[in-house]
Amino acid sequence: xxxxxxxxxxxLDRPDNNGSAxxxxxxxxxxxxxxxxxxPIILFFSISAVSLFYALTSTEISVYLGFIVLLGGFLxxxxxxYMMHKHFFHxxxxxxxxxxxxxxxxxxxxxxxxxxxxLAMPPFVSAAYAFIFYIVxxxxxxxxxxxxxxxxxxxxxxxxGVHYAVHAFQPPKNFLKILWVNHAVxxxxxxxxxxxxxxxxWDYILGTMPKKE
Numbered sequence: 001x002x003x004x005x006x007x008x009x010x011x012l013d014r015p016d017n018n019g020s021a022x023x024x025x026x027x028x029x030x031x032x033x034x035x036x037x038x039x040p041i042i043l044f045f046s047i048s049a050v051s052l053f054y055a056l057t058s059t060e061i062s063v064y065l066g067f068i069v070l071l072g073g074f075l076x077x078x079x080x081x082y083m084m085h086k087h088f089f090h091x092x093x094x095x096x097x098x099x100x101x102x103x104x105x106x107x108x109x110x111x112x113x114x115x116x117x118x119l120a121m122p123p124f125v126s127a128a129y130a131f132i133f134y135i136v137x138x139x140x141x142x143x144x145x146x147x148x149x150x151x152x153x154x155x156x157x158x159x160x161g162v163h164y165a166v167h168a169f170q171p172p173k174n175f176l177k178i179l180w181v182n183h184a185v186x187x188x189x190x191x192x193x194x195x196x197x198x199x200x201x202w203d204y205i206l207g208t209m210p211k212k213e
Contacts, residue, residue: 037164040126044157047130048150055146066147073151074158081159082202085195159198166197185210 055066133152137145162179171180182194182203193210196203203209 035123037160039123041157041160043123043126044130044153044160048153048157051134051146051149051153055143055150059143059146061143061147066144069144069147070151070154073148073153074155075151076148077152077155077159078196078199078201081155081198082196082206085197086208155198162198182210 055061056063061069130149130153134145134149137148137152141148163183166180166183171177178200179197182200183197186194190210193208194200194203195208200209
């Protein structure tokens with residue numbers, strides 16, 4: 001989504017972005033659209049632990065190979081995170097339906113980046129995603145999915161944790177500072193760069209790193 005488009009719909013030049021938006025008129029849906037960041041993270045780590053238990057006890061896959069598959073799952077998530085952020089979360093809202101969808105899933109976050117209750121999807125949505133991932137991975141790779149899924153979900157949990165941290169805390173004085181700086185540039189200066197939240201890897205590879213001034 002271009003800077004011009006965001007400004008037209010009031011998502012870059014808001015003077016006050018410390019509040020919160022109401023997305024649903026229905027109070028139940030509005031309540032369900034909010035969640036504490038710890039809930040999906042705990043959920044993903046719990047599912048990962050169960051998956052690893054079954055991987056170790058019910059398959060003949062070596063631990064060494066399983067670890068490589070787990071790392072592969074983590075790496076694949078960083079790519080999925082980048083592509084989803086760039087092409088889905090920042091799709092051009094050129095129809096009323098797409099505009100509503102884009103604002104609900106991500107635009108509201110650009111309007112109110114400090115709203116901590118909307119930095120993750122509701123638990124039932126996160127659980128549904130984890131189940132769908134498991135089904136798809138199992139269909140594609142069989143028992144290896146029991147190692148791949150924990151890597152993928154660990155990447156997802158890392159993304160949620162990093163995203164929360166960069167909005168909730170001051171940047172650290174170490175190598176992790178780049179994550180805070182990149183995300184600040186993405187939010188407040190140029191929404192067409194720095195799509196990687198948990199890692200700048202794919203921004204480097206695909207040429208969307210913020211330019212140094």
